[in-house]
Amino acid sequence: MHKSVPKMKDVAKLAGVSIKTVSRVVNNEPHVTEGLREKVKAAVDELGFVPSPNARGLRSHRGYTIHYIIHNNRSNYVNAIQAGTIQACQDQGYQLVVSMIDDSENLSDDQITEQMNRLPILGTPVGAILVSPLTNNKRIVKALKSMGIAIARIGSHDFDDDELEVKINDREAAKDITKFLLDLGHKRIGFVRGKENQKATVERFQGYQDALNSAGLNVDDSLIQTGNFEFESGLKAGDNLLKRPDPPTAIFASNDDMAAGVLSAAHRLRISVPDQLSVVGFDDSELAEKMWPALTTIRQPLLELGSVATKMLIANAQNGQDVNPRQFLPYELIVRESTGPAPKNV
Numbered sequence: 001m002h003k004s005v006p007k008m009k010d011v012a013k014l015a016g017v018s019i020k021t022v023s024r025v026v027n028n029e030p031h032v033t034e035g036l037r038e039k040v041k042a043a044v045d046e047l048g049f050v051p052s053p054n055a056r057g058l059r060s061h062r063g064y065t066i067h068y069i070i071h072n073n074r075s076n077y078v079n080a081i082q083a084g085t086i087q088a089c090q091d092q093g094y095q096l097v098v099s100m101i102d103d104s105e106n107l108s109d110d111q112i113t114e115q116m117n118r119l120p121i122l123g124t125p126v127g128a129i130l131v132s133p134l135t136n137n138k139r140i141v142k143a144l145k146s147m148g149i150a151i152a153r154i155g156s157h158d159f160d161d162d163e164l165e166v167k168i169n170d171r172e173a174a175k176d177i178t179k180f181l182l183d184l185g186h187k188r189i190g191f192v193r194g195k196e197n198q199k200a201t202v203e204r205f206q207g208y209q210d211a212l213n214s215a216g217l218n219v220d221d222s223l224i225q226t227g228n229f230e231f232e233s234g235l236k237a238g239d240n241l242l243k244r245p246d247p248p249t250a251i252f253a254s255n256d257d258m259a260a261g262v263l264s265a266a267h268r269l270r271i272s273v274p275d276q277l278s279v280v281g282f283d284d285s286e287l288a289e290k291m292w293p294a295l296t297t298i299r300q301p302l303l304e305l306g307s308v309a310t311k312m313l314i315a316n317a318q319n320g321q322d323v324n325p326r327q328f329l330p331y332e333l334i335v336r337e338s339t340g341p342a343p344k345n346v
Helices: 009-014 019-026 034-045 053-060 076-092 107-118 138-146 170-183 199-214 231-242 258-268 288-291 304-316
Strands: 065-071 097-102 127-131 151-154 164-167 187-190 250-253 278-282 297-299 325-329 330-334
Touching: 009 034, 009 258, 019 034, 019 250, 053 258, 065 076, 065 258, 076 097, 076 127, 076 258, 107 138, 127 138, 127 304, 127 330, 138 170, 138 278, 151 304, 164 304, 170 187, 170 199, 170 278, 170 297, 170 330, 187 199, 187 231, 187 258, 231 250, 231 258, 250 258, 258 278
Parallel strands: 065 097, 065 127, 127 151, 151 164, 164 325, 187 250, 250 278
Antiparallel strands: 297 330
């Protein structure tokens, strides 16, 4: 027999309270005693009641949605963070809406504004999550602020405002992984930069410089390559560095996708990794463990970044709860098979 879906009146009956009290608890409204709140929550759990975000939005004129605004749906980094936002929304009875703004640099201000104006669905969204490179996009931020939509940024950026942000310390993480290569005896370490409109590119390069300077080594500008955080740019950078008469013994690509490109360049040139060349990346996306050899990298807690950003927006929207607007999450150096001691004959 088909089991009926529990309704708010069923929760009220089981908890022994009014439907209005159930509504207040479900919507995280004030003026409910802790005892009644716990009764309602217990009844919700027992019945498996799931509030309808659409219905709540119609009643309150505030949408129970979070907007995740991305630039690329093929990015391992973007998709891993999205998984965290989905889980947090499901846990708290919210809906996640994913919007993609591709090639935003070539859109006019009016086109940006037009796309932002499409976001509200059944009321104003609780907030919007921006992930790099959109984290640093001034026009998108301006459009969201003009609409009164709260912002949670994931990753480093150049803004000095009161919007929410969650990230790791990119500079320290880059310094740590560069020092790891130095400790293996590498002195000629190439570096592949990311997109120049992203703060993470600057901070990761600064960390690389910090480690070299601390080891008493100068930065060799000829070992620095431009990139854009995509595989093809890593492949090109790898070719440029490895075809030199004096190639580096290690290459730090500032994300995993570009590190995969560097590895591919090494394989095509029949350069053995890690015997002749060590390669490291950044992010520990799903790709890092699947490439060959598996990639040494910095692990960002990608799912947690998405989850924390989502929870920050929801807490910020609920009755003005105090929220720490700046949160740093821990990173971890993950050592795999793509790194080894510097070759002794170099």
